[in-house]
Amino acid sequence: MTMTAGDIMSLSRSADATRLQAPVGGNNSSNILQLCIGRNKEISVLLNEISEVQHQDYSVELRKNNEIVTKMLDRLTTDYGDVDYILDISQVEPLLKLIMHYRKKLAKFTERRGLGIAMLQTRFLKKMDVASNAVSLKLAEIDRLLKQTALDRLKEKRKNVFQEMMKDILKEDNQVTQYPGRANSIVQREREKLKSAIDHSSIKSSEVRIRLSNDSSIIKGEEKKKMLGHLRLGEVIVRPLVGDVQHKLMSGAGNDESEHSCEDSACGQTISTYPIVRTPDPQNPDKMIEDNQGLPIADKFSVYVYENRVIPCVADGCGGRDPPREAATRASRMFTAFISRYQHQIRHVTDAADIVLQALHAAHESIMYEKNPDLETIGQTTITGGIVLEVDQESDENGEERERVRLSGTARGSAPFIFVCGTIGDCKAFRICGKTKKCTEITKGNRGSMNVRDPGGSIGSDIPDLRNLVIHTVLCDEGDLIVLLSDGVHDNLTPKSAGLHPSDVNIQALDDDWQNVASDEFISSYMEQKLMSIVDPTHDRPLDVNGCTRGLVEFSRDLTRELSELYGRPGRFDPKYDWRRYPGKVDHTTCLTFRVGLRGNTSRSERSMIERPKRSDSLSKLTIDADDPYRDLWDLKYGSGTHAVGWEEFVANLMPNASEAEQSQVKKIIDNSNTNVVTQYKFMEFMNGFGPQEKMIENVMLIAGAPWFHGYLSGDDSMRLLDGEPPGTYLIRFSGSRPGLFVLDYITKTNKGTPSSVRLTGRSHQSGGGFTAPSKNKTIHFPTIHDMVKAYSDHGILSSPYSSKFASAPWFWGDITSEECVRKLMGKPTGTFMIRFSANGHYAASFVMNTGAVSKGLIYKTPGGFRVENSRQEFPTMEDIVKGYQASGVFTQPLTHA
Numbered sequence: 001m002t003m004t005a006g007d008i009m010s011l012s013r014s015a016d017a018t019r020l021q022a023p024v025g026g027n028n029s030s031n032i033l034q035l036c037i038g039r040n041k042e043i044s045v046l047l048n049e050i051s052e053v054q055h056q057d058y059s060v061e062l063r064k065n066n067e068i069v070t071k072m073l074d075r076l077t078t079d080y081g082d083v084d085y086i087l088d089i090s091q092v093e094p095l096l097k098l099i100m101h102y103r104k105k106l107a108k109f110t111e112r113r114g115l116g117i118a119m120l121q122t123r124f125l126k127k128m129d130v131a132s133n134a135v136s137l138k139l140a141e142i143d144r145l146l147k148q149t150a151l152d153r154l155k156e157k158r159k160n161v162f163q164e165m166m167k168d169i170l171k172e173d174n175q176v177t178q179y180p181g182r183a184n185s186i187v188q189r190e191r192e193k194l195k196s197a198i199d200h201s202s203i204k205s206s207e208v209r210i211r212l213s214n215d216s217s218i219i220k221g222e223e224k225k226k227m228l229g230h231l232r233l234g235e236v237i238v239r240p241l242v243g244d245v246q247h248k249l250m251s252g253a254g255n256d257e258s259e260h261s262c263e264d265s266a267c268g269q270t271i272s273t274y275p276i277v278r279t280p281d282p283q284n285p286d287k288m289i290e291d292n293q294g295l296p297i298a299d300k301f302s303v304y305v306y307e308n309r310v311i312p313c314v315a316d317g318c319g320g321r322d323p324p325r326e327a328a329t330r331a332s333r334m335f336t337a338f339i340s341r342y343q344h345q346i347r348h349v350t351d352a353a354d355i356v357l358q359a360l361h362a363a364h365e366s367i368m369y370e371k372n373p374d375l376e377t378i379g380q381t382t383i384t385g386g387i388v389l390e391v392d393q394e395s396d397e398n399g400e401e402r403e404r405v406r407l408s409g410t411a412r413g414s415a416p417f418i419f420v421c422g423t424i425g426d427c428k429a430f431r432i433c434g435k436t437k438k439c440t441e442i443t444k445g446n447r448g449s450m451n452v453r454d455p456g457g458s459i460g461s462d463i464p465d466l467r468n469l470v471i472h473t474v475l476c477d478e479g480d481l482i483v484l485l486s487d488g489v490h491d492n493l494t495p496k497s498a499g500l501h502p503s504d505v506n507i508q509a510l511d512d513d514w515q516n517v518a519s520d521e522f523i524s525s526y527m528e529q530k531l532m533s534i535v536d537p538t539h540d541r542p543l544d545v546n547g548c549t550r551g552l553v554e555f556s557r558d559l560t561r562e563l564s565e566l567y568g569r570p571g572r573f574d575p576k577y578d579w580r581r582y583p584g585k586v587d588h589t590t591c592l593t594f595r596v597g598l599r600g601n602t603s604r605s606e607r608s609m610i611e612r613p614k615r616s617d618s619l620s621k622l623t624i625d626a627d628d629p630y631r632d633l634w635d636l637k638y639g640s641g642t643h644a645v646g647w648e649e650f651v652a653n654l655m656p657n658a659s660e661a662e663q664s665q666v667k668k669i670i671d672n673s674n675t676n677v678v679t680q681y682k683f684m685e686f687m688n689g690f691g692p693q694e695k696m697i698e699n700v701m702l703i704a705g706a707p708w709f710h711g712y713l714s715g716d717d718s719m720r721l722l723d724g725e726p727p728g729t730y731l732i733r734f735s736g737s738r739p740g741l742f743v744l745d746y747i748t749k750t751n752k753g754t755p756s757s758v759r760l761t762g763r764s765h766q767s768g769g770g771f772t773a774p775s776k777n778k779t780i781h782f783p784t785i786h787d788m789v790k791a792y793s794d795h796g797i798l799s800s801p802y803s804s805k806f807a808s809a810p811w812f813w814g815d816i817t818s819e820e821c822v823r824k825l826m827g828k829p830t831g832t833f834m835i836r837f838s839a840n841g842h843y844a845a846s847f848v849m850n851t852g853a854v855s856k857g858l859i860y861k862t863p864g865g866f867r868v869e870n871s872r873q874e875f876p877t878m879e880d881i882v883k884g885y886q887a888s889g890v891f892t893q894p895l896t897h898a
Contacts (some may be wrong), residue, residue, distance in 0.1 A: 316455075339359045489589050565583050717815060
């Protein structure tokens with residue numbers, strides 16, 4: 001990492017005072033300096049002689065300068081004090097300027113006065129030359145020590161940060177149950193082998209650890225510089241991070257096969273397709289012993305989601321059992337935590353690549369943390385991960401505005417994102433273009449062959465295997481999906497998994513075996529097409545992260561089902577089975593999908609009123625358009641420079657005559673999280689959607705009371721609600737978390753009745769307000785949303801609003817998994833219930849029975865309303881179902897989000 005002088009100074013000033021001893025030995029600069037200081041008295045005598053001449057102004061200034069120089073030189077000859085003291089005397093340039101100024105003054109003085117004392121002048125000038133040389137040498141020596149001290153402290157600081165992150169990672173890992181029986185016996189045998197080898201060799205623990213510390217760096221010196229120097233798009237400038245982390249998703253340290261998702265931003269899941277082998281119990285032949293070959297699960301994923309960045313990672317433990325599981329858990333968590341901690345240093349794409357390399361190193365170190373290679377088996381893992389960054393096409397090196405540049409693969413005027421991805425091993429990454437739905441492999445060629453036994457590289461163990469370490473950079477557009485896969489998924493996307501030989505697709509290979517295919521160019525292209533056929537089989541469905549992850553995971557499960565059953569037959573498994581009849585590869589299977597773009601369904605085009613944070617400001621603050629009249633209104637009501645006010649103050653100044661119902665409705669919109677605080681940014685967003693001030697309350701009540709308005713409903717939930725509704729059904733919701741922008745979702749009357757979305761962008765205050773909606777060749781303006789609804793209804797595009805409001809009911813939890821539902825309801829009182837989306841496209845009601853167990857029933861959508869599983873009764877609305885079961889005592893109280 002490159003350190004500037006400012007970095008060194010700030011690190012040193014913030015550190016505790018430390019004594020630094022002066023170097024001992026024959027230092028020429030010290031000798032010269034001592035000689036100079038020894039003649040300070042002579043300098044004073046000479047100054048006194050000069051002071052006796054008439055022009056006292058020169059003599060006073062010379063005396064003052066001499067005192068300063070003498071004091072500084074005295075301090076330089078003493079032992080070094082604390083760091084702050086060193087900083088006081090390490091300002092090389094000012095001190096040298098002072099000495100040279102003193103020399104010039106002296107020479108000029110003696111020359112102008114014609115003192116006729118050439119000897120005096122010569123002695124003075126020589127002393128000043130000696131002094132300046134001595135100070136230069138001494139301060140250069142101090143500067144070197146200072147830099148070394150700062151670097152040492154930086155290393156110590158990073159070590160402490162690393163240990164803090166490891167504590168968080170180990171907290172969960174220590175609670176995971178180690179697998180008994182076979183696993184422990186394997187570990188024990190490995191320990192015995194290691195102990196035996198160590199007893200009969202000269203390698204000692206300390207030597208092993210020294211070797212580890214020397215060899216564990218991911219990449220060093222010139223090799224690293226060369227790698228970063230040839231990086232594609234390395235000098236591209238990126239926008240700074242905006243806001244704090246919004247979501248953290250990660251698979252559990254144990255055997256977590258549940259789906260983890262957040263809105264339409266990211267979704268990940270890991271499952272095992274290994275068989276369960278049943279064998280007779282030697283103690284009781286009538287009893288069967290089940291051995292799940294897939295436990296513990298050694299695949300892990302982790303992802304951090306920010307407003308304009310994503311930090312993903314997938315790690316695939318090499319082999320089974322606890323050491324690889326632990327390695328993958330530690331590596332995936334450390335990788336994302338490390339980049340999250342140090343991402344503020346990223347200015348260019350090259351900086352990001354450097355941080356990714358450091359994160360891979362930290363991931364390796366996390367596996368080795370507190371491990372003794374002499375006494376225990378240390379797991380290995382492959383790993384793929386990186387960071388998605390927003391490209392800054394409007395600023396040059398100094399942050400000044402410049403003409404937009406054109407990057408390869410993007411349209412002029414666009415401001416794309418870039419994914420900087422590091423990979424070691426055979427996990428793969430794919431990009432799905434949101435506009436063309438074309439799939440492209442990012443990590444093309446990282447395995448290098450079809451030999452599934454050789455991942456090509458790994459971290460962990462004593463020395464990391466870096467044969468296929470690569471940093472990839474790929475430009476992305478908003479709305480693209482990035483898919484990270486372990487080999488348990490992508491090996492099932494290959495032509496071999498489809499039962500094809502190389503000759504079947506006109507590829508020549510020795511013995512017609514895929515392992516002998518030299519290039520994987522064809523295989524990569526095949527996987528791209530296969531992936532898209534799974535994710536979007538009909539080529540007409542909108543891409544979403546949940547559907548992508550579910551589709552790929554379920555495909556792997558279904559493909560390997562027969563093979564898994566074959567493996568599970570005790571004593572009857574033939575290792576030379578017909579892989580055409582039993583396709584696929586059983587393995588731990590992980591898919592992590594995330595969407596590229598600004599969070600909260602906010603597109604770049606809607607960002608015009610939000611300026612990029614100034615580089616001198618806090619990166620978490622957004623600046624407001626200074627010319628917007630609502631800015632003036634805020635300043636008038638709450639004072640210039642005020643960034644946030646309490647709810648009561650907001651009401652008293654802006655709408656003092658509003659009723660409680662009106663206040664409540666406004667609060668639901670502008671403070672949906674019930675923080676009792678209104679920020680200037682939220683106010684600006686709110687007024688752009690519901691202003692001007694004199695019509696604000698009227699507009700709020702008019703829109704909030706409309707049957708088609710559903711408030712803060714996510715895009716994914718909206719699509720699920722509308723799925724199956726007749727063409728022309730529609731609803732309007734907020735765009736993400738922004739109370740001034742709206743989205744119209746509706747069922748089209750073409751394209752097989754698929755849901756579609758139209759973003760309603762607020763017009764600028766200069767154009768008179770209102771809203772705009774895109775058309776084929778133009779943008780249509782509407783004074784109000786009601787006018788827009790009427791116009792689309794008149795043209796037959798919209799027919800009936802989706803008026804059911806249960807999506808905003810406290811008992812509706814939207815798109816959460818069955819496992820999450822059970823976890824939330826366990827331990828709650830009898831009759832506690834929730835309703836959610838079901839994975840099969842219906843709804844599910846879950847409640848706590850009087851035994852404490854959680855029961856579930858499906859709810860089907862019918863032409864006349866809804867019907868509960870195993871019941872013929874039809875309910876007009878979901879609310880009627882809840883009321884009916886509350887009346888019967890099955891439901892007693894909802895599990896709310898609070």
